[in-house]
Amino acid sequence: MSVFEGGKVLAAGMSVQRQRFETIVTNLANAHTTRTPEGGPYRKRNVVLESVSEAPSFDNVFQQEINKPLSTVRVSEIAVDNTPPLRRYDPSHPDAGPDGYVALPNVDPAAEMVDLLATTRSFQAMVAGMGALRDIVARSIELGK
Numbered sequence: 087m088s089v090f091e092g093g094k095v096l097a098a099g100m101s102v103q104r105q106r107f108e109t110i111v112t113n114l115a116n117a118h119t120t121r122t123p124e125g126g127p128y129r130k131r132n133v134v135l136e137s138v139s140e141a142p143s144f145d146n147v148f149q150q151e152i153n154k155p156l157s158t159v160r161v162s163e164i165a166v167d168n169t170p171p172l173r174r175y176d177p178s179h180p181d182a183g184p185d186g187y188v189a190l191p192n193v194d195p196a197a198e199m200v201d202l203l204a205t206t207r208s209f210q211a212m213v214a215g216m217g218a219l220r221d222i223v224a225r226s227i228e229l230g231k
Contacts, residue, residue, distance in 0.1 A: 089219055092215075093219050093231045094217065096212045099158070100184050100212045101160075102133075102135060102159050102161055104209070105133060105164075106133045109164055110202045110205060111135050113130050113193045116128035117193040117195050117198070120188055127171045128191040129190050131164050132164070132202040134161065134163045134165050137157050138157060156228070160193060172189070173187045173188070174190055188198075197207050
């Protein structure tokens, strides 16, 4: 794998982590939303990832038997979590049903914060990887002088 292909993989990973971050923040922002345009409480969103095989570059075609083709990652969809909403007894709430229960979003703020921390750490690791690739290219240029 060349340095540029490594950069491509890291860039794809950073893009995925950005989308994952945005989805988690949306879940947290709507953790108490009991009424949506679709009706009912907000439903948690989950990022679904898939591996994407990249076509090998021209200089790697002859090495195809030695090395596997480059694979990156992308978001295939943002899936709605269809687990039933949480129910809390609060007859004074404007969205309470006739039985006095309110349907609340199926978002666990603590679990979302853990996912947010993992996403942030993953993104930081990819930024560090990009910095290492930049240093490798800079040192290679220095050696070539």
